C-alpha cells in the first residue's frame with residue numbers, strides 16, 4: 001500500500017542542517033508546543049488541518065524520491081525535520097528506508113521524544129541524529145514545551161552508544177529559565193556520554209516566534225560566551241555558539 005506523508009516544505013539546498021549541502025524535508029505536525037517555536041505553523045497535527053487552506057502537501061515516498069533525484073549529484077545528503085518528523089512514524093520509516101536504498105546519507109532533526117522501541121528501529125536506517133535538548137529538568141521542560149523530556153534523554157543515551165549523534169542543540173532564551181543552570185546540567189549530561197559530541201548553543205532571536213515571546217531580548221554575546229565556557233569547563237570539546 002502506498003503511504004503518504006504531510007510535507008510542509010522541501011528546501012533543496014541548505015548548509016545549516018547537518019554537514020555539507022543538504023536537501024531538507026520538513027514534515028508537518030509536532031507533539032510539543034514550545035514557547036520558543038520558530039515555526040509554529042508546523043505544529044498542527046495533519047488530522048486537524050484544513051487541506052484546502054494550507055501549504056502542506058500530501059506526498060508519497062515515490063514523489064519525494066523523484067524530486068530529490070534531480071539534485072542528487074549536488075547534495076551530500078538529506079535531513080528530515082519538522083515540526084517533529086517522528087510524529088508521522090510509519091511514513092518516516094518508509095521514507096528513510098527508501099532513501100538509504102537509493103544511496104542517500106540520511107539525518108533526522110528531532111525533539112527526541114519518539115517511543116524508545118520505535119526510535120531503535122529508526123536508528124537502523126538513519127546515519128545521524130540532530131537532537132534538541134531544550135531543558136534538562138523535567139518540570140521546567142514541561143513548562144516550556146508542554147511535554148516530558150524522559151524519552152528525549154533516553155534516546156540521546158541510545159544514540160550516543162551507537163555513535164549516531166551529529167549534534168545536540170539548546171536554544172538560549174533569557175527570562176524563562178536559569179540558562180546557566182540549564183546549560184551546566186545539559187553539558188554535564190552530554191560529557192558523561194561522550195566529550196566529543198557536538199553541542200550547539202543557539203542564540204534566541206525574535207524572528208518567526210509567537211507573540212508571547214516577541215518582547216524577549218536575545219541573550220548578549222557575553223552571556224553566550226559565558227555559557228560556552230561552562231560547557232568547556234564541564235569537559236565538552238566541541239561547543240558551537242550561533
Ligand code: SF4
Nearest residue numbers: 030032034037083111
Ligand atoms: S519541537 Fe520544534 S517544531 Fe515542535 S513546537 Fe518545539 S520548536 Fe516547534
